[in-house]
Amino acid sequence: MASDDDVSTLNTLIKTTIDSIRGFEDAIEDDESGKFADIFRDFASDRRRVVSLLQDEVRRRGGTPEDEGSFAAAAHRTFMDLRQVFTTQNDRAVIEEVERGEDYLKEKYETALADTDLSPDSRSVIQQAYQSVREGHDRASALKHSYAAD
Numbered sequence: 001m002a003s004d005d006d007v008s009t010l011n012t013l014i015k016t017t018i019d020s021i022r023g024f025e026d027a028i029e030d031d032e033s034g035k036f037a038d039i040f041r042d043f044a045s046d047r048r049r050v051v052s053l054l055q056d057e058v059r060r061r062g063g064t065p066e067d068e069g070s071f072a073a074a075a076h077r078t079f080m081d082l083r084q085v086f087t088t089q090n091d092r093a094v095i096e097e098v099e100r101g102e103d104y105l106k107e108k109y110e111t112a113l114a115d116t117d118l119s120p121d122s123r124s125v126i127q128q129a130y131q132s133v134r135e136g137h138d139r140a141s142a143l144k145h146s147y148a149a150d
Contacts, residue, residue, distance in 0.1 A: 006122040007063035009112050013126065014054045015070035016108045017133075021047045022069055023101055036094060039143070043136055050129045057125040095144045102137040109133050
């Protein structure tokens with residue numbers, strides 16, 4: 001894969017990850033009880049580190065990194081659904097929406113990693129970012145299952 005193609009893939013992941021950050025920031029604002037605010041702050045902070053890692057790789061490859069989200073339909077809908085859930089104050093529904101957003105983000109990274117033409121350097125950076133995304137996904141899933149057990 002040419003450097004331009006790597007940059008395009010990296011920038012797509014940056015935009016999707018920024019969408020995730022915005023979703024968690026919106027969720028923090030809408031969490032009137034404050035029950036999930038710390039968890040969502042942790043997720044958003046971790047996503048900022050991931051964005052920085054990906055942006056650094058874009059710069060290293062001579063590209064201009066994205067600095068705004070894409071508001072891709074699926075990600076946007078997922079987090080808008082999350083905002084709606086807060087009006088019901090249903091903890092289980094909130095966590096289910098978070099996990100759905102994490103599923104979407106994880107899938108985007110897996111798709112990028114499945115690209116056999118991705119350069120080794122970019123693949124390595126995306127793999128590092130994916131580890132963080134996967135851990136976040138697993139954390140959201142564990143949180144969901146802890147509520148399901150109640």
